[in-house]
Amino acid sequence: xxxxxxxxxxxxxxxxxxxxxxxxxxxxxxxxxxxxxxxxxxxxxxxxxxxxxxxxxxxxxxxxxxxxxxxxxxxxxxxxxxxxxxxxxxxxxxxxxxxxxxxxxxxxxxxxxxxxxxxxxxxxxxxxxxxxxxxxxxxxxxxxxxxxxxxxxxxxxxxxxxxxxxxxxxxxxxxxxxxxxxx
Amino acid sequence: xxxxxxxxxxxxxxxxxxxxxxxxxxxxxxxxxxxxxxxxxxxxxxxxxxxxxxxxxxxxxxxxxxxxxxxxxxxxxxxxxxxxxxxxxxxxxxxxxxxxxxxxxxxxxxxxxxxxxxxxxxxxxxxxxxxxxxxxxxxxxxxxxxxxxxxxxxxxxxxxxxxxxxxxxxxxxxxxxxxxxxxxxxxxxxxxxxxxxxxxxxxxxxxxxxxxxxxxxxxxxxxxxxxxxxxxxxxxxxxxxxxxxxxxxxxxxxxxxxxxxxxxxxxxxxxxxxxxxxxxxxxxxxxxxxxxxxxxxxxxxxxxxxxxxxxxxxxxxxxxxxxxxxxxxxxxxxxxxxxxxxxxxxxxxxxxxxxxxxxxxxxxxxxxxxxxxxxxxxxxxxxxxxxxxxxxxxxxxxxxxxxxxxxxxxxxxxxxxxxxxxxxxxxxxxxxxxxxxxxxxxxxxxxxxxxxxxxxxxxxxxxxxxxxxxxxxxxxxxxxxxxxxxxxxxxxxxxxxxxxxxxxxxxxxxxxxxxxxxxxxxxxxxxxxxxxxxxxxxxxxxxxxxx
Numbered sequence: 001x002x003x004x005x006x007x008x009x010x011x012x013x014x015x016x017x018x019x020x021x022x023x024x025x026x027x028x029x030x031x032x033x034x035x036x037x038x039x040x041x042x043x044x045x046x047x048x049x050x051x052x053x054x055x056x057x058x059x060x061x062x063x064x065x066x067x068x069x070x071x072x073x074x075x076x077x078x079x080x081x082x083x084x085x086x087x088x089x090x091x092x093x094x095x096x097x098x099x100x101x102x103x104x105x106x107x108x109x110x111x112x113x114x115x116x117x118x119x120x121x122x123x124x125x126x127x128x129x130x131x132x133x134x135x136x137x138x139x140x141x142x143x144x145x146x147x148x149x150x151x152x153x154x155x156x157x158x159x160x161x162x163x164x165x166x167x168x169x170x171x172x173x174x175x176x177x178x179x180x181x182x183x
Numbered sequence: 184x185x186x187x188x189x190x191x192x193x194x195x196x197x198x199x200x201x202x203x204x205x206x207x208x209x210x211x212x213x214x215x216x217x218x219x220x221x222x223x224x225x226x227x228x229x230x231x232x233x234x235x236x237x238x239x240x241x242x243x244x245x246x247x248x249x250x251x252x253x254x255x256x257x258x259x260x261x262x263x264x265x266x267x268x269x270x271x272x273x274x275x276x277x278x279x280x281x282x283x284x285x286x287x288x289x290x291x292x293x294x295x296x297x298x299x300x301x302x303x304x305x306x307x308x309x310x311x312x313x314x315x316x317x318x319x320x321x322x323x324x325x326x327x328x329x330x331x332x333x334x335x336x337x338x339x340x341x342x343x344x345x346x347x348x349x350x351x352x353x354x355x356x357x358x359x360x361x362x363x364x365x366x367x368x369x370x371x372x373x374x375x376x377x378x379x380x381x382x383x384x385x386x387x388x389x390x391x392x393x394x395x396x397x398x399x400x401x402x403x404x405x406x407x408x409x410x411x412x413x414x415x416x417x418x419x420x421x422x423x424x425x426x427x428x429x430x431x432x433x434x435x436x437x438x439x440x441x442x443x444x445x446x447x448x449x450x451x452x453x454x455x456x457x458x459x460x461x462x463x464x465x466x467x468x469x470x471x472x473x474x475x476x477x478x479x480x481x482x483x484x485x486x487x488x489x490x491x492x493x494x495x496x497x498x499x500x501x502x503x504x505x506x507x508x509x510x511x512x513x514x515x516x517x518x519x520x521x522x523x524x525x526x527x528x529x530x531x532x533x534x535x536x537x538x539x540x541x542x543x544x545x546x547x548x549x550x551x552x553x554x555x556x557x558x559x560x561x562x563x564x565x566x567x568x569x570x571x572x573x574x575x576x577x578x579x580x581x582x583x584x585x586x587x588x589x590x591x592x593x594x595x596x597x598x599x600x601x602x603x604x605x606x607x608x609x610x611x612x613x614x615x616x617x618x619x620x621x622x623x624x625x626x627x628x629x630x631x632x633x634x635x636x637x638x639x640x641x642x643x644x645x646x647x648x649x650x651x652x653x654x655x656x657x658x659x660x661x662x663x664x665x666x667x668x669x670x671x672x673x674x675x676x677x678x679x680x681x682x683x684x685x686x687x688x689x690x691x692x693x694x695x696x697x698x699x700x701x702x703x704x705x706x707x708x709x710x711x712x713x714x715x716x717x718x719x720x721x722x723x724x725x726x727x728x729x730x
Contacts, residue, residue: 018218022211027203034204044206048213055218114202117195136192137199164191171194 003067010058018055025068026051029075035121035133036079050078076138080148083130112174120170127151128163135160483541488552488694490724494532496558496700498584498714503707519712522582528561532718534617540726548625548634554617556642558716560585562609567653569602579604579653584714585611586669586707588649590662604655611649611667615642619678632684632692639703640676669710675703676716684726696722 006024009017030047037043053074061070112120124132130149134140135156140148142156149156500523536554543549562583567590570580577598578589590606592598621638647667653660680698687693702715 013218015215015218018214019211022214026210027205030204030206031199031202035199044210047206048210048217051210051214052217055214112198114199117198118202121195121199136196167195168191171191 007058007061007067010055021054022051025071028068029071031118032072032075032137033079034118035137036076036083036129038122038126042082046075046079046082049082050075053078076134080130083126086126112171116174117171120167120174123170124163124166128159128166131156131159132163132167483543483549484545484728486540486542486726486728488538488540488724488726490534490536490538490554490694490696490722492534492554492696492720492722494534494556494700494718494720496530496532496716496718498527498530498560498706498716499702500584501705501713501715503705503710503713518582522584522712527563527584530558530560530716530718532556532558532720534720534722536617538619538724542625545627546625548621548623548636550619550621550623550636550638552619554619555645556615556617558611558613558615560611560613562611562651564605564607564609566603567606569598569600569604571600577602579606579655581606581609581649581651582711583609583611583649583667584712585613585647585649586667586710588664588667590651590653590664592653592655592658593660593662598655602655604653607652607654609649609651611647613647613667613670614645616645617642621678623682630686632682632686634682634684635680636682637677637679640678640700642674642676642706644670644672669707671704671706671708674706674716676700677703690728692726692728694722694724694726696724698722 006017006021010021026047029050030043033043033046033050034040037046050071054071057074061067121129121132127149131145134145134148135142142153142160145151145156146153151159500519502519534554534556536552538550538552538554540548540550560583565581567579567581569577570589571577576591577600578591579598581588581590592604598604617640619638619640621636623634623636626633646665647670648663648665649667650661650663653662678698678700680696682694682696684692684694697720699717699719701717705713705715707714
């Protein structure tokens with residue numbers, strides 16, 4: 001109910017309502033943006049851009065589905081736009097190509113903090129990061145991801161596989177470091 | 184492994200899910216600032232339409248006001264005759280006309296209301312001073328700037344009579360030039376019962392009879408007075424307005440006005456006195472028109488003509504005694520003779536380009552344009568000798584009418600000084616950009632046209648090439664060199680010929696041009712020879728008239 005009131009206020013351009021809405025959703029959306037960005041600064045840029053779009057298009061929200069989901073979609077789109085613009089300026093060269101080497105076959109216990117896990121995602125090469133985020137977090141299919149990113153389905157699958165492998169390695173390394181530090 | 188990899192998805196989604204992180208305060212500041220800007224933009228958008236409509240309405244109102252006020256500034260027609268000589272004036276009807284100097288107004292016809300008898304006319308010239316008995320009497324408001332006598336409206340008393348007809352002289356010194364409009368004859372009589380047409384007739388008659396002053400009779404003098412003084416400008420303006428309405432043809436100046444009243448104050452007369460000079464001289468008008476005609480001369484008919492041509496060129500070869508050396512060695516007397524005597528076949532020169540023609544007064548044409556000409560020169564087999572170049576290399580030197588080319592032996596033994604080789608049938612190609620400037624005289628007979636012309640062309644070197652088959656020490660090589668030394672970057676030729684045209688449509692005509700060219704300057708410099716290309720050619724094109 002409170003959400004609806006805030007939304008109404010935002011539609012009428014009430015700054016207070018806008019601020020409150022921002023303060024409510026910003027922490028969650030910041031994490032979404034961090035997942036798609038390499039640095040915190042980049043994530044904040046995406047977040048800012050995303051919220052500006054939210055307030056500009058808030059009239060278009062039709063109460064179909066959750067407002068949070070709607071805002072999240074806008075954030076993801078903003079992140080994708082930034083990715084596309086960066087791709088044009090600087091061709092993404094995946095120097096950390098994971099290849100298809102065998103990852104450690106070691107079941108990694110979920111002992112890492114959210115912040116650490118987020119950090120690992122951020123460290124992925126941009127192309128892998130996009131695919132992994134869209135697949136794992138947004139639940140999109142490879143066909144949809146391929147269309148969105150302008151790649152083939154095969155590339156999407158390959159990138160996902162590489163992303164997972166990289167994450168697996170990163171997590172394993174972290175676990176080893178953690179064990180060494182705290183035996 | 185697959186399970187692990189899929190589990191990695193779950194690891195990350197479960198691990199990050201629910202995690203929150205607060206962004207820095209800069210983010211909201213940025214959003215806040217952008218929303219302010221957006222807010223302004225939305226306000227601007229909101230009122231944009233309103234502003235647009237308001238602007239349209241205001242513009243419309245202004246236009247209407249301008250239109251209304253421009254009523255008095257409409258142009259009037261001129262007539263050529265603006266002379267009014269001094270003569271007696273007659274009027275047949277309700278128009279009081281004042282004749283000019285030394286004439287008697289013998290035929291003034293009283294106005295219907297007998298204003299003549301009761302009207303006193305006062306001007307600068309003969310200001311009637313109030314007598315004691317009519318101190319309170321008729322107030323005659325005279326020309327602006329002159330103190331009125333009294334306010335006649337309050338005390339209507341009989342006034343001193345003066346002759347109804349006033350002889351007015353021309354005054355040129357105080358002319359008030361009404362030049363903000365094309366002034367025409369001004370005479371208005373606004374008496375009741377007198378139609379506009381009739382008024383016009385009277386006035387025209389009056390002018391025909393050389394009137395130089397016309398009375399404006401009106402019931403309403405308010406518009407001609409200001410602070411109880413005659414508003415000269417206003418009176419004249421009003422009269423001009425009426426003259427425009429009547430579409431009177433003549434133009435005149437008005438330098439004086441006087442107003443007088445009859446004793447009953449039922450009719451008032453504005454007397455406008457002319458200076459008999461047109462506001463705009465017809466002479467000036469004619470001059471302007473003839474200037475326009477003469478300027479038409481400067482507007483040519485323009486046509487473009489894409490064309491193709493074929494020239495057969497011969498190069499006249501002369502000695503070039505200014506060249507002290509030939510390559511690295513001193514020049515010998517027979518160097519140039521070797522080139523001259525070694526016959527070269529006539530050079531084939533295909534040309535393609537486009538021309539622009541400017542035709543003035545349908546007679547004189549000036550043509551320019553751009554064409555690309557390729558001179559293909561076939562050279563018979565000849566012996567070529569080696570020469571030490573400035574770079575220390577020994578190469579075969581090939582001389583021709585264009586210049587000198589150096590051929591490097593690619594295979595076999597390096598030649599020595601004094602060696603020679605046989606060069607088979609060789610071809611040189613020189614490509615030039617031609618920029619002509621031609622003057623012609625255009626003759627048209629029905630659909631055919633003949634334009635003999637003469638002019639000059641600048642030939643600008645674009646590229647050069649020599650291909651030859653050289654045989655030395657048992658080795659045969661085909662070589663193409665793109666460097667021919669001794670060519671000028673530009674040389675000039677004359678062009679003369681005749682263009683025969685056939686008009687197929689209003690805008691298109693087929694053109695055929697036989698022509699001749701002669702070199703005005705040599706195409707070489709610092710070469711063994713001076714070559715002067717002369718030739719005959721035939722050009723065909725399609726002329727398109729743009730105007």
